[in-house]
Amino acid sequence: MGDNGAGKSTLIKILSGVYQPTEGDYLFEGKKVLLNSPREALAMGIATVYQDLSLIPLMSVWRNFFLGAEPEKRFGPIKGYDIGFAKRTVREVLAQMGILIRDPDQPVGTMSGGERQSIAISRAIYFGAKVLILDEPTAALGVKQAGMVLHHIVRAKQRGLAVIFITHNPNHAWPVGDHFIILRRGRVLGDYRRDELTQADLMNLMAGGEDLIKLQQELEALLKQPQEAVGETAHVQEAVGAS
Numbered sequence: 001m002g003d004n005g006a007g008k009s010t011l012i013k014i015l016s017g018v019y020q021p022t023e024g025d026y027l028f029e030g031k032k033v034l035l036n037s038p039r040e041a042l043a044m045g046i047a048t049v050y051q052d053l054s055l056i057p058l059m060s061v062w063r064n065f066f067l068g069a070e071p072e073k074r075f076g077p078i079k080g081y082d083i084g085f086a087k088r089t090v091r092e093v094l095a096q097m098g099i100l101i102r103d104p105d106q107p108v109g110t111m112s113g114g115e116r117q118s119i120a121i122s123r124a125i126y127f128g129a130k131v132l133i134l135d136e137p138t139a140a141l142g143v144k145q146a147g148m149v150l151h152h153i154v155r156a157k158q159r160g161l162a163v164i165f166i167t168h169n170p171n172h173a174w175p176v177g178d179h180f181i182i183l184r185r186g187r188v189l190g191d192y193r194r195d196e197l198t199q200a201d202l203m204n205l206m207a208g209g210e211d212l213i214k215l216q217q218e219l220e221a222l223l224k225q226p227q228e229a230v231g232e233t234a235h236v237q238e239a240v241g242a243s
């Protein structure tokens, strides 16, 4: 967890082999690893769903799903894309995740944000991920769709996958998390197991704790200044609901 610019995406790019760390050790299943590319991470079972999802909007659901891992079928001496298998599988896999697609030929771009996240997540699980890294999967979603993504996280966890869920929303992290790490400006601000803190603590940490108190004091001081001296005060008073 962490505010904008805290280094969350940078950290997961290191975990997924996009960037190489300049210091520290990266241990996977107890062994030190050096990853030179996302392909190497994937081969070890570390699958990442990036903030931009890496889905192609104009392409159909099934093509997106199997992009880079197209199932093949032999027609005598000729090999071809097994489209029937792809369409059937996509429908089945998504149905298992509780998503009923009208038509596997539907372009991904016509689906909701939550459905797109679900496709990206189910693809990672289908291709045998052991670790699933999700970069702010709920950020652009409404309550109901975010709920759908949180369900996927819990199901993946129940299947034995390790899930690294990046978010800046403590209300999304708390119900699904076992371990919370808060980043700020590229550093670890806090590292807690679930039984070491409360939801309120997490909210406070994310809100910036001391920073929030300082902001409140600054605003109060501003409100105490004479009206004519500060033209903006009336707006500020309105915005914070003071009388």
Ligand SMILES: Nc1ncnc2c1ncn2[C@@H]1O[C@H](COP(=O)(O)OP(=O)(O)OP(=O)(O)O)[C@@H](O)[C@H]1O
Residues within 6 Å of the ligand: 002, 003, 004, 005, 006, 007, 008, 009, 010, 011, 168
């Ligand atoms: N390739 C890069 N070169 C230099 N600086 C970078 C690069 N990528 C990111 N940064 C900087 O590193 C900091 C952390 O960025 P990062 O994208 O990891 O943040 P984040 O926690 O994912 O934020 P957000 O919540 O906005 O997604 C930012 O200040 C960003 O501008």
Ligand SMILES: [Mg+2]
Residues within 6 Å of the ligand: 008, 009, 010, 051, 135
């Ligand atoms: Mg980010």
